[in-house]
Amino acid sequence: MIHRNSERGEGKAGFFIALAIIGIAAFLGVKIIPVRVNAYEFRDYIDEECRFAAVRGSDAEVTKRILDKARELEIPLDKKKLKLDRTRSHMTIAASYEQPIDLKLTTYVYKFEHSYKAPLF
Numbered sequence: 701m702i703h704r705n706s707e708r709g710e711g712k713a714g715f716f717i718a719l720a721i722i723g724i725a726a727f728l729g730v731k732i733i734p735v736r737v738n739a740y741e742f743r744d745y746i747d748e749e750c751r752f753a754a755v756r757g758s759d760a761e762v763t764k765r766i767l768d769k770a771r772e773l774e775i776p777l778d779k780k781k782l783k784l785d786r787t788r789s790h791m792t793i794a795a796s797y798e799q800p801i802d803l804k805l806t807t808y809v810y811k812f813e814h815s816y817k818a819p820l821f
Contacts, residue, residue, distance in 0.1 A: 731801050732808070738773040739812050745769050746793050747816045753791040754820040759784045766795070775799065775812075792817045 749762055756762060763784060770777040777797045785792040794815035801808045 728803070731803060732810075735799055735801055735810050738775060739810070742770060742773055742775055742795075742812075743814045746795055746814060747818075750791050750793045750816045750818045753786065753793075753818070759786055762793070766793070770795075770797075786820070788820070790817055790819050 746766060749756065749766055753762055756765075763779065763782060766782060767777065767779065775797060776799055777795060781796050783792075783794045785794075792815065794813075796811075796813040799810045799812070801810055
């Protein structure tokens, strides 16, 4: 017969460490993933606006649509950090911003810089 009186539950510490790691990963995911998803969606929107700039109106209209999209996605983009350059042959749109993410112990600053150039037809 096996006596288990000497076992003290050493596996509990490992369980709590694993649980803490999972909790930290979930917290970071909840804080960082939405910011990254919004940045990718915004980048795709800038690319689309640039590709279709020839048929979507003036630079002022394109700027307004991009700034409206940034506001919709809760992206801290101001007009000074958005640059549009239209020539006879191409359109270039560049945007950059920094978005602080509060991680309780520290603040991570997500930096976004994107530039897209497309021909005008």
